[in-house]
Amino acid sequence: xxxxxxxxxxxxxxxxxxxxxxxxxxxxxxxxxxxxxxxxxxxxxxxxxxxxxxxxxxxxxxxxxxxxxxxxxxxxxxxxxxxxxxxxxxxxxxxxxxxxxxxxxxxxxxxxxxxxxxxxxxxxxxxxxxxxxxxxxxxxxxxxxxxxxxxxxxxxxxxxxxxxxxxxxxxxxxxxxxxxxxxxxxxxxxxxxxxxxxxxxxxxxxxxxxxxxxxxxxxxxxxxxxxxxxxxxxxxxxxxxxxxxxxxxxxxxxxxxxxxxxxxxxxxxxxxxxxxxxxxxxxxxxxxxxxxxxxxxxxxxxxxxxxxxxxxxxxxxxxxxxxxxxxxxxxxxxxxxxxxxxxxxxxxxxxxxxxxxxxxxxxxxxxxxxxxxxxxxxxxxxxxx
Ligand code: KIV
Ligand code: ZN
Numbered sequence: 542x543x544x545x546x547x548x549x550x551x552x553x554x555x556x557x558x559x560x561x562x563x564x565x566x567x568x569x570x571x572x573x574x575x576x577x578x579x580x581x582x583x584x585x586x587x588x589x590x591x592x593x594x595x596x597x598x599x600x601x602x603x604x605x606x607x608x609x610x611x612x613x614x615x616x617x618x619x620x621x622x623x624x625x626x627x628x629x630x631x632x633x634x635x636x637x638x639x640x641x642x643x644x645x646x647x648x649x650x651x652x653x654x655x656x657x658x659x660x661x662x663x664x665x666x667x668x669x670x671x672x673x674x675x676x677x678x679x680x681x682x683x684x685x686x687x688x689x690x691x692x693x694x695x696x697x698x699x700x701x702x703x704x705x706x707x708x709x710x711x712x713x714x715x716x717x718x719x720x721x722x723x724x725x726x727x728x729x730x731x732x733x734x735x736x737x738x739x740x741x742x743x744x745x746x747x748x749x750x751x752x753x754x755x756x757x758x759x760x761x762x763x764x765x766x767x768x769x770x771x772x773x774x775x776x777x778x779x780x781x782x783x784x785x786x787x788x789x790x791x792x793x794x795x796x797x798x799x800x801x802x803x804x805x806x807x808x809x810x811x812x813x814x815x816x817x818x819x820x821x822x823x824x825x826x827x828x829x830x831x832x833x834x835x836x837x838x839x840x841x842x843x844x845x846x847x848x849x850x851x852x853x854x855x856x857x858x859x860x861x862x863x864x865x866x867x868x869x870x871x872x873x874x875x876x877x878x879x880x881x882x883x884x885x886x887x888x889x890x891x892x893x894x895x896x897x898x899x900x901x902x903x904x905x906x907x908x909x910x911x912x913x914x915x916x917x918x919x920x921x922x923x924x925x926x
Pocket of ligand 1: 681683713743
């Protein structure tokens with residue numbers, strides 16, 4: 542089995558479905574070009590039948606971007622597929638992503654159908670899409686809550702119909718990592734023609750398991766992962782691109798690789814956050830403001846002795862200049878001494894003790910201490926001597 546994990550970015554489709562995060566075509570092109578620099582393999586650019594604006598964005602992104610495959614979403618409906626194929630006409634490499642719900646809930650309550658008819662509709666959609674394009678991905682919506690035996694039949698049928706990639710979405714973010722991994726393993730072991738296609742993960746974050754579930758899927762044989770920048774997406778969001786990319790990069794023992802140029806991660810995160818007006822939570826893994834900030838005395842002392850004591854990723858690897866030592870009432874003498882030295886002050890231990898006491902008094906009143914605050918404290922200490 543190949544050790545390459547394809548990165549399928551759906552920031553511009555699943556991510557953009559978030560209320561208030563809509564982008565115009567110019568903004569979408571800007572994001573798509575950044576995703577190209579970041580090294581994603583596939584950009585899901587939109588759902589062309591949903592609106593003229595989305596159709597137009599898929600057309601313009603196809604013209605603006607050359608390396609990644611451009612993908613367009615459809616339902617298992619002929620009209621959707623025709624419109625998607627039309628929107629992809631300028632793509633150097635295009636993909637249609639078609640699919641239908643396969644869980645008990647979707648079959649009975651949403652589609653008011655039955656399992657056999659769903660397989661027929663799935664097969665028909667894939668075959669129809671193959672008339673327009675060679676690269677067809679099928680999604681089994683709500684696969685996370687779909688019975689594995691039935692899901693295996695669906696996957697076998699769509700691969701026989703010509704699907705090149707089969708997406709196993711945990712649409713409602715319900716699975717636990719071991720369950721989702723077992724689902725992928727079950728398909729890998731029980732679908733006779735599974736090696737004719739790539740299995741893809743698409744995990745939502747309703748229980749905060751999206752990255753863990755995606756990794757579990759990959760460890761059990763999936764070789765494409767569907768992600769968004771900053772993990773944006775419906776409800777609690779999708780799997781974060783940056784988390785999966787850095788989990789794979791940091792764990793060399795997994796012997797897996799992606800095409801992601803990790804140094805472009807922070808730029809991509811900030812661009813998406815700014816254009817979508819969607820702030821990133823400060824403690825968000827990899828891209829949050831505090832992801833490389835150390836504030837407690839013990840950690841600061843450890844990092845100053847050797848970064849690797851408390852950092853598993855060199856911040857430069859994701860495009861962050863350096864980690865930061867935040868001075869608060871929890872900081873110790875080592876961090877204060879270090880910051881004072883950066884600012885050009887070198888105190889002997891007794892003087893430092895004095896400044897440290899004044900620093901603590903101030904830090905108890907203020908949330909964090911700025912360089913200006915330190916300059917005033919240090920200046921006063923110098924005046925005394
Ligand atoms: O979450 C989901 O099931 C989806 C599909 C449309 C791929 O986004
Ligand atoms: Zn989704």
